[in-house]
Amino acid sequence: MTVIQEVDLFVIGGGINGAGFARDAAGRGLKVAMCEKDDLAEGTSSRSGKLVHGGLRYLEYYEFRLVREALIEREVLLNAAPHIIWPLRFVLPHSPQDRPAWLVRLGLFMYDHLGGRKKLPGTRTLNLRRDPEGAPIMDQYKRGFEYSDCWVDDARLVTLNALDAAQRGATILTRSPAVTARREDGKWHVTTQNTITGEKREFLAKVLVNAAGPWVTDVLTRVAGANSSRNVRLVKGSHIIVKKFWEGPHSYLVQNHDKRVIFINAYEGDKALIGTTDIAYEGRAEDVTCEDREIEYLLDCVNRYFKEKLRKEDVLETFSGVRPLFDDGKGNPSAVTRDYVFDLDETGGAPLLNIFGGKITTFRELAERGMHRIAKFFPNMKGDWTADAVLPGGDMENADYDLFRETIKAKYPWMPRELREYYGRRYGTLVDKIVGSATSLEGLGRHFGGFLYEAEARYLVANEWAMTAEDILWRRTKHRLNLSDAQQAAFEEWFVSNSAEAA
Known part of the structure; x- marks a missing residue:
């Protein structure tokens, strides 16, 4: 029955x-x-640019209400999930050949004030020849701006x-x-x-x-x-991942000749996430992939601004997603609302x-x-x-991750700082469910490489619907970027043998 x-x-x-x-x-x-x-x-939802942002470029299409609402939400989400969402400063080198400086500065002024910004610092002007953020930028770019948005583990x-x-x-x-x-x-x-x-x-x-x-x-x-x-109108956006090629925690936003902007984000510690493209897409969403022409487009845009020139061989990983945008009849994919x-x-x-x-x-x-x-x-x-309301793991005092960092340091003094930071940023106060009664690294079970221990995998299977090794290596975490092929294969073999027991 x-x-x-x-x-x-x-x-x-x-x-x-x-x-x-x-x-x-x-x-x-x-x-x-x-x-x-x-x-x-x-x-x-796992193939975005990993940003909680107002959409600076949407101002150019007069989407003022959308930008304002997104900026307000930016701070709401920052309070709701301070473990997976945090402030990020973006450096925007000014290119006189594209948008005039006064227009960029006006847009940034509106961006600072449309959403009632409270927590995030405002825009400042940079001398790229003098300020350290300009060190990796080519000498022809003398002026820049720095503004705030937020990172998110999507x-x-x-x-x-x-x-x-x-x-x-x-x-x-x-x-x-x-x-x-x-x-x-x-x-x-x-x-x-x-x-x-x-x-x-x-x-x-x-x-x-x-x-x-x-x-x-x-x-x-x-x-x-x-x-x-x-x-809906399907628009493909592709990203590439390379080794990080600058010093500092900030990220970059650059303007391309076609008026599009490209984000160059600090990613997973020692890497950079570069994107995105905007291409009308008519195939099956399941089949979307990053094409060679998209890789070349992104590399050309980066190389236009930075002293260190990236090649296709520098690309460690690519991913593509299909954005389901409401079809408002606009011809330019970048202009679709x-x-x-x-x-x-x-x-x-x-x-x-x-x-x-x-x-x-x-x-x-x-x-x-x-x-x-x-x-x-x-x-x-x-x-x-x-x-x-906070999301699971975000219930930390005053939504202050720095205070929480000290809390887990005191609670797990035996744990290496980098591993504590990894757990804190992925799980917030849920870290206790992973660590359990462990008092040493051995207590976390088998170590597969990087920051991946058996205890985390078991938690994800039992509590967060992880049903395949890829669910863990790529969506619940980004371990795939830091494990060798042999290490990934060993984890996959373990997962097949142990996932039913972990559930």
């Missing part, structure tokens, strides 16, 4: 919008289920939202696509099937939320058998809320406003709550 689980809200899509929606709804006292066809954040942001949702009672299913969703007697009957075990599960939901990102139209038409006048749009279909008394577009910085606000759109179907649900 098939057991049907009744819920108030069923969310399709385990990216940042879906996980954020599930968290918000669960915190309002609703019964929630969320399914994801692959791993959490396996699509677009895939962990998704996982922490799903974890918070689960702790508030939500059912989270990964590698379990919705194979059918049909309206029956004023409710949604949803069937999911796990792609590993083959297990099918049945749900009855009052409201269905389609947060499938690049697959939103596919879910809308193929799974739910519905339609909408709105659509990063705003989001809701489409609410109430056919048959079984509401379907489709989410088109959005960006990682505004996911919390998107979920909150989405809940406002469907509030009439849940008259007894609780009110807004996420603006002042």
Whole structure:
């Protein structure tokens, strides 16, 4: 006999919008289920530029409301997850051949003041010949600006939202696509099937939320058998990873000849993350890859500004994602809005809320406003709550990571400083769940290389839906960048033999 689980809200899509929606709804006292066809954040949400930012360049397209809202959210998220989100200073060398200096300075002034900035330092002007931030820049660039934004571990942001949702009672299913969703007697009957075990599960939901990102139209038409006048436009963004080639914790933002801007971010200690491209994309989102022409484009842009010239051989890793942008009819992919749009279909008394577009910085606000759109179907649900709530691991005094750093130093004096910092930045106060009763490195179990110990892998399998070695090596962490091929193979062999026991 098939057991049907009744819920108030069923969310399709385990990216940042879906996980954020599930968290918000669960915190309002609703019964929630969320399914994801692959791993959490396996699509677009783990392939971003790793920034919580207002979108400086969006000012040029007069997206003032979007920028203001994103800047406000930047500080909300900084307080909610100080372990995985932290301030980052960007150096912008000025190129007289592109935007005039007065326009750049005006944009930065607006960027400083649109969102009611509180925690982050403001813009300052740099003499690139004198200030140390200008040391790696070619001599022809004499003037620059420095401004603030925030770094984020994007895939962990998704996982922490799903974890918070689960702790508030939500059912989270990964590698379990919705194979059918049909309206029956004023409710949604949803069937999911796990792609590993083959297990099918049945749900009855009052409201269905389609947060499938690049697959939103596919879910809308193929799974739910519905339609909408709105659509998404798929835009590919690719990044490359190289060895870091400058001193200091700051990052860079450079302008290219085509008016696009490229981020050159300090990444994982000794590396640099460079991106992104903006290319209209018409293939399957699952098949997206970084092309040679994109690598050349990014390298040419960097080499235009820096003394040290990068070659294709310097590229350690590439990744590409497909941004599901709301199709506003703009011809230039860079000009397509990063705003989001809701489409609410109430056919048959079984509401379907489709989410088109959005960006990682505004996911919390998107979920909150989405809940406002469907509030009439849940008259007894609780009110807004996420603006002042921390994500798992972020419950540290005054949202102050520096104070927390001293706390874990006192708690684990036997642990090397670099490993403490690694655990602190990935897990915050959840580090205790990983370390457990260990009083030495040996207590963390087998060491696979870098900062990867058995205790972390077991925690991720048991608590954060890690089902494959790649889930751990690339999305829950970035160990893949720091382990040799042999070390990765050894971990994968261990994982296959031990993951069932860890779960």
